[in-house]
Amino acid sequence: EPEVTQTPSHQVTQMGQEVILRCVPISNHLYFYWYRQILGQKVEFLVSFYNNEISEKSEIFDDQFSVERPDGSNFTLKIRSTKLEDSAMYFCASRPAGQGDTEAFFGQGTRLTVV
Amino acid sequence: GESVGLHLPTLSVQEGDNSIINCAYSNSASDYFIWYKQESGKGPQFIIDIRSNMDKRQGQRVTVLLNKTVKHLSLQIAATQPGDSAVYFCAETFFGNEKLTFGTGTRLTIIP
Numbered sequence: 001e002p003e004v005t006q007t008p009s010h011q012v013t014q015m016g017q018e019v020i021l022r023c024v025p026i027s028n029h030l031y032f033y034w035y036r037q038i039l040g041q042k043v044e045f046l047v048s049f050y051n052n053e054i055s056e057k058s059e060i061f062d063d064q065f066s067v068e069r070p071d072g073s074n075f076t077l078k079i080r081s082t083k084l085e086d087s088a089m090y091f092c093a094s095r096p097a098g099q100g101d102t103e104a105f106f107g108q109g110t111r112l113t114v115v
Numbered sequence: 116g117e118s119v120g121l122h123l124p125t126l127s128v129q130e131g132d133n134s135i136i137n138c139a140y141s142n143s144a145s146d147y148f149i150w151y152k153q154e155s156g157k158g159p160q161f162i163i164d165i166r167s168n169m170d171k172r173q174g175q176r177v178t179v180l181l182n183k184t185v186k187h188l189s190l191q192i193a194a195t196q197p198g199d200s201a202v203y204f205c206a207e208t209f210f211g212n213e214k215l216t217f218g219t220g221t222r223l224t225i226i227p
Contacts, residue, residue: 004158042220042223043159044202048213056213089157103149104157104215 002026004107006057006092013082014114021077021110023092031095032075033104036060036069043091049075082114124207127224128195138188138205145207150179150190155204162190162203192223197199200225 005024013019025032034046047057049067066078077093081087089111093104128134132187135167140148145165151159165172165179172179176189202222206215 011167023129035213035215043206043215045216050213053128061180071214103164105161106151109156109158 003103004092004094005007006090006107006110008110009108010113011110012115015084015114016081019079019082019093019112021079021090021112023075023077023107024073025075025094026105027073027093028096029094029105030097031055031104032067032069033093033095034077035091035093035106037091037109038088046077046090079112082112084114087112087114120142124219124221125224127226129226130197131194134192134199134223136190136192136203138190138216138218138222140186140188140207140209142209142216143186145216146209147207148179148181148188149206149208150177150188151206151217152205153204153220159204161220168225174196195223195225197225197227199223 004026007022030050032049035043036046037043045058047061047067049054051070052069064080069078075092089109091109092107095102095104126134128149128198128207150162151165153159162175163172163177163179165181170181176193179225192199200223202220204220205218208215
């Protein structure tokens with residue numbers, strides 16, 4: 001069964017450092033997402049990406065964040081200068097064509113710990 | 116602002132019994148709803164979805180009920196098993212929207 005894969009599973013970084021979280025969405029999907037989940041809290045939307053551009057982003061997704069689809073398979077989330085409050089699980093998700101009424105498939109997540 | 120919330124943060128159920136997890140949503144524009152299951156250390160896993168033109172949908176051991184009048188969603192799990200222990204989230208969206216809005220989550224514990 002196709003799945004969304006994320007690497008690394010756990011990333012520890014020092015405050016102020018840049019991190020790149022990587023995702024390989026399901027191959028025939030067209031919509032890509034990043035969500036995050038602070039420990040014990042609900043899953044929060046960060047950004048959606050379609051047709052090689054950001055289609056929507058949340059207030060959390062400030063200018064410290066960026067996304068990229070550098071080739072036909074990878075989808076990355078970059079945090080330029082990490083803060084302690086960026087510590088969370090980051091989930092990549094993808095969806096096939098169609099807006100709003102199809103399920104999103106989530107990866108296993110990357111646990112980011114900023115120290 | 117609009118939000119999705121859950122009535123009960125924790126629920127313990129005897130193995131073999133049925134469980135019901137509830138969710139209230141406040142965005143009247145939402146027309147698509149999904150229940151996700153999240154096991155410890157894993158990503159949300161799709162369980163079942165329902166569109167607003169339906170009020171009930173059944174899967175294998177799971178049923179989702181939608182009451183648009185009171186903006187309420189529920190997930191029924193029949194004959195619960197230890198593997199059903201997890202946090203369950205409802206999520207909402209609407210056609211033309213890009214994102215899912217998740218509820219707070221309910222932790223379901225199945226007692227052997």
